[in-house]
Amino acid sequence: MKNQDLVDYLKYCSVCQFCQLRYLKARGNEYQNKQEYFDRVNVDYEEEIDWTGDPANKKKRQNVCPTCLGLFSEEFKEQLLQSIENTDIDKYECDGIVVAISIPIVLQLRQLSMWYALLDKFGDNINLDRAPDVSLKEAIKLILNPTICERLNKSYDISNGLMLTINLSHSEEQEGVSQLEKLNSLVYPRKKGQKSEQISRSLIEKKYTPLRVSSELFKNAFVVPPSIPTESLKFDSVSLIGPSTYVAGRYRKLSRKLSHTPWVLNGERVMDDSIEEIIIRNIAHYFCDDQKKVNFMSSGREDVDVRCLGAGRPFVLEIPNAFRSSLSSALAREMEENIDVSQKVSVRDIQIVKREELIHIKMGEEQKRKCYRALCQIGNIVTVDILKRLDFQNGFEIQQKTPIRVLHRRPLHTRPRTVYSLKPSVCRQNKNLIILDIVTQAGTYIKELVHGEFGRTVPSVASLIGQHIDIIALDVVEIDLDWPPSVCTL
Template identity: 30%
Template sequence: MLSLKEKDRPIVRKLLCAGCCARCVLRFCCVGTSSAYRRSYQDLRKELLAFISEENSPQSHDASGEEKTVAPPNKRVRIDEDPVTPAQTDSDICPVCLGVLQDFCDPTFAKQVSDAVKKQQYEFDSLVLTVSLPAQMSVREHSCWLHVKKEVREKSMCLGKEDVIQVKDAFKWAVQGKIGQELGAAVVANSPCEVSVGFIHPETEEDCHFLANTCPGCFKPTKNKASIFTRMAVVKALEKISEEKFSRHYPCPPKKANTRCTALDTTCLHTSIFIAGRYNKFSRELPQTPWVIDGERRMHGSVEELIAAPLLSSFRADGFNFSSSGREDVDVRTLGNGRPFAVELLNPHRAKFNRTEIKQLQEKINQSSDKIRVRDLQIVTREATSHMKEGEEKKTKTYSALIWTQKAIDITDLEFLANIKDLRIAQKTPLRVLHRRPLAVRQTHPLHEHHLPEQTPLHHKAVHTGRHLH
C-alpha cells in the first residue's frame, strides 16, 4: 500500500486533474519509499484513483490501511463537492516528467539499457546510474510546484520545493534494481563505472524561451553547447524569477505536452586507470614521445608507444596519456634504475588485474622490444602520479658523457675544472626544438663549491638537477 495520508488527498486529486502521472503524484506527495516507484504504473494509478474516490466517512482509511479520524465538517476536504475528475488517460503524456516516469520505468526499458551495456563489454562489479533530463523539465516542475503550493497554503500546510522527490531519483528507484539484476552488478552511489541514460524533448526551447526574455543574464551562448537552454542556466533563471512573474509568463499547472521524451543511446564510462613504473632506454634513435616536425614524423616508434601498446590492449582502453619524471634527448640512453613514468588509461573496459597478471604484462612489454625495458610496473592512484612530477624538479640526476678534445688532457686541466667555484653554463635553444621554441640563450643556476669527481681523462660526469645542467 502507498504511504499516503488524509492530508495528501486534495493534492493527489489536484495533480491527477492536472494530468500528472501516478509517479509524479507520489513525488509531490513527498513519498520517499523507493519500493512505491518500482510498482507497475497501472497498479499505482489504480490505487491513486481509489484513494481519491473514498467517501468522507467518520472512519476513513489512508492508503496505508490505518484508520484516520476525519476532521470536523467545517474543515473536511470538500471532495464530494468538486465535480472535477482526473484528466489523464493511459495515452496522455504527463505534463511534468514528459513521459519519463510513465514509459521508461518498466522491465522492458531496464533490459534495453542492460543489453546496451553488455554490448560494450565492460567488466565491473558495481556501477553508478546517471540520468540527464531535458532542461524544460525544471520549468514544468516549478510550475507544478506553484500549482500545488497554492493548494497546501489554503490548508495551512507547507510544501518546500526541496521536499519534492526529484524525477532523477524516482526514475533511479524504479529501474536501477532491474538494471543491476540484469547485469549482475550492484548499483551504488559511487562507482568507477558509470552508466548514463539520457532523454531529450523537441519542445525544450519553446518551454524555456520566456526565461531568456525575463532573465537574459542567465543565458549566454557557449561553443560547446548547441543550445543556450542548459539545465544549469534554466535552474539559475528559476531561482531569480519571482513567482508572480513566472505565473504571468507560464501556465500553472503546466500545459499538456504534444510529444513524449525520447531516450538517447545508453553510454558507459569507466574512470581512468593509472599504471606506473620505471623505464630504461637503450637505443640512441628512440624519442620518448612521437617526434613530429611540421606534420612529418621523424624516426619510427617512441618510448611511450612501446609501453602503452600492450597496456591499451590488455586493459581494452580507448586511449592513453603518458607522463614521466623529466625526459631525455632522442640520442641519450636511460640506464641505471630507470626513469619514473605513468600512463593514464582512458575509459578501460577491464580494470582489475592481480599482481601476477601485472607482472606478466610487464614481461610482455619487455619482450616486445629490445630498445626499452620496464620495471616495478604497478597500478597506482591519480594522486600518486603527482609525486612523480614533483620529483622531476627536486631529485638529482647524474649524466655521463664521452668527450673528445683536440689536445691531450693532463692533470693541470683537471685541476682547473676542480677549482671552479661558481659555474654557469649558457645554452642556446637546441636545433631539434627550434620548430616549437623561440631561439634564446638560457643560463643555468650557479654551482657553488662543487668538485668534479676524479675520472679518467676522457670520461667526466655532470650533475643535472631538473632541467638545468651544471
C-alpha cells in the same frame, strides 16, 4: 495543507505514485516501500495496478504521468535495463557504475507547471522560491540508480565507476523549448548588445521560480496544471565510458636513436618509433580500444641520443575509458617481455596505480636529483691535475642560459642549478677520454654543463679545466625517485 489533500489533488491531475511521493518529500528508501510511507504521513494508500499485466486493468492506469512523463514507470524501468544490457557493458571489468541520465527540458517545465498549479490550489502553503517536490535528479538517484545497480550487480562508485550516460527525449521537447524561448524574451528582455541566452537546464533552475516569474506570464506560455501527455519519454541513447586507469612503470632506454615522443618535422617523421609508442602499443590494448586517447607521462625525459639505464625512469599511462582496472602480475611481466622484444626500450615494475599517486611523477620531474654518466673528450692527454679539478664531492651552483638548441621554442632565462657532485675517470685505452659521473638538480642541461655552450653556462666543465672539452655520449644512470615501488619477480 494536509498531505491527503495534496495527494488527492495530485491524483486528480493523474500524477503517478512515485511523483506523489516526491511531492510528499520522500528522500530515502520510501520509494521502495510506498505503502509504509503513505501510512506514516497519513495518506490513504491505494495499490497501483500494473497495467502491463491484465489488459482489463489497462483502463484504470493508462495515462502517462504528467510530471515525470513515465520516467518512474515500471515499463520505463524495464526498457532502461534492457537497453543497458544491450550495450557492451560485459566488456568492462569493473565493480562500480555511475549513472548520468540527461532529461529533456520539457520535463523540467512540467515540474514548474505543477508548482504553479499547487500555488493556485494551496496558496501560502507553497514556497515561492523552493520547489515543492524532491527534484527529478534526486529522485532518479533514489529510485532508478538502485534499481540499475541491483540488476547489474554493481555498486555505485562516483569516483571510479563505469559511467552510463543515458539520453532521453520526448515528442513535446521542441515545442516546449520554443515556448520557453518566447517566455524568456518577455521575462528577461535582452539588453542591447547582449547575446541571446541559450535555453538550458541550469537557466531554468536559476531563473524560473514563481518568485521570479509571475503565474500569469507562465500560464500564457504553458498549461497549468500540466496536461496528461500523449507519449512517454523515449530512449535516445545509452553510452558507456569506462573509468580512467593509470598504469605505471619504469623504462630503460637502450638506444641512442629513439625519441621520447613521436618526432615529426614539417609533417614527416624523423624517427619511425618512440618510447611513448613502444610502451603504449604493448600495454594499452589490454585496457582500451582507442590507443590514441592514451596519455604518456614521465618523470622528465632524455634527448634522442641519450640512454637511460639503471632502474630507469618512472612513467605513467593514463588510459581513459578503460575496460579493465586490474592487472595480474603474470600479465604485467608478459607486457614487459613484449617490450623487451623492441631491444630499444625495457620496462620494469609495471603496475596499476591510483590517480592520487601521479603527483610523484611531477615531483620527480621538478625536484629530484638525476645521476648521469658523460663520455667527454679533450684535445690532449688527461692529467692528474685536470682530474683533480673535476673531482667535486660537494656541490656548486651554476648559471645556465636556455640552451640554443631549445631556444627557438622556449623562453630565454638564466637559471641557477646545483651540481651536487662530479667524479671523473679516464679511459685506459684512450687518455683523451674522460668519463664523468655527474649528479645534478633536475632541469640541468648536461651537455651544456660539459662544453659550456660558448660561455652560456657558467661555470662549466670546460671553464673548470680551462680548456675545450666536448661531450660524445651521455647516459642517465639514476633518477632519484622511489616510485612506482619496485615489483618483486619470483
